[in-house]
Amino acid sequence: MSRKVIQSDRLRDQVYRLLREDLFSGVIPAGSRLVELELAERYGVSRTPVREALFQLAREGLLEQSERGYSLIADTPQDFLQRMGVRLLLDPPLAEHAARFGTEEQLDSLEAVFGRMKKAAEQSKFIAFVAAAHEFRTLLLEMCHNTPLAKVCAVLEDQFLLVRNEYYRDESNRAISIERDGQLVDAIKARDSKAAARAAKDYVETLIDRYSPEAKRGKARAKPDNTA
Incomplete structure (x- = not known):
């Protein structure tokens, strides 16, 4: 079941929290590529707060960034x-x-x-x-x-x-x-x-x-x- 963002805190912060919860809950498997458009539809927001949330998660070392976007870390x-x-x-x-x-x-x-x-x-x-x-x-x-x-x-x-x-x-x-x-x-x-x-x-x-x-x-x- 998809969850929608409530307009209260900054959208970026809300998307960040929801995405982090989904990552840690095992909903998104390790190594998966995260597509901005799909995540925007999932949370009911535009792509901008999604992009900002992904950037923050990458800074924390939870995501890998490449020319194709972001993906979950998959350990060797x-x-x-x-x-x-x-x-x-x-x-x-x-x-x-x-x-x-x-x-x-x-x-x-x-x-x-x-x-x-x-x-x-x-x-x-x-x-x-x-x-x-x-x-x-x-x-x-x-x-x-x-x-x-x-x-x-x-x-x-x-x-x-x-x-x-x-x-x-x-x-x-x-x-x-x-x-x-x-x-x-x-x-x-x-x-x-x-x-x-x-x-x-x-x-x-x-x-x-x-x-x-x-x-x-x-x-x-x-x-x-x-x-x-």
């Missing part, structure tokens, strides 16, 4: 592993801070959001799962109560979110997320900061192992030869 396998390497440094302290400093209200919210993730996964509802997963990560950032850490993680989150949406299209990846994030929620609820840090570290290492070139070569060798 090396890009993905490099981002995972950075997350391996940031996610454990983020989880540790969330366990130590998250309020009881935030803990309840995190558990409720994780419940929505599980339900969406069980019902194979991709869009609902992506939305809940994004909210889950946003809550973790808020729960750490460490402004510099949250800001650095938020930048990486924006850069990685579009690619993670594609990763979540695979049902087995959603299952891994439920298992690992469930361990993280349990540790945070117990206020066990060390266990929370380990859970976050183990999750990222699982992704690195799953998508490393060595793992992919191993999978390729394991495939049966049906040519005989």
Whole structure:
């Protein structure tokens, strides 16, 4: 269902917010080309505020600009592993801070959001799962109560979110997320900061192992030869 802009804030700002939400919700797949005319029709505005919103998103590193216009970033396998390497440094302290400093209200919210993730996964509802997963990560950032850490993680989150949406299209990846994030929620609820840090570290290492070139070569060798 298309959404129309309400004439209140500047059109550029409204289009920017709506487009950003659509990007992060997984509605637009990574690598897609964004056409000004199509987006203008989608949001019920002229092409000018769309062009301004696209320019802003490109400045933030969420879009790539070329002679043909703008497109969503599509990570190479090396890009993905490099981002995972950075997350391996940031996610454990983020989880540790969330366990130590998250309020009881935030803990309840995190558990409720994780419940929505599980339900969406069980019902194979991709869009609902992506939305809940994004909210889950946003809550973790808020729960750490460490402004510099949250800001650095938020930048990486924006850069990685579009690619993670594609990763979540695979049902087995959603299952891994439920298992690992469930361990993280349990540790945070117990206020066990060390266990929370380990859970976050183990999750990222699982992704690195799953998508490393060595793992992919191993999978390729394991495939049966049906040519005989």
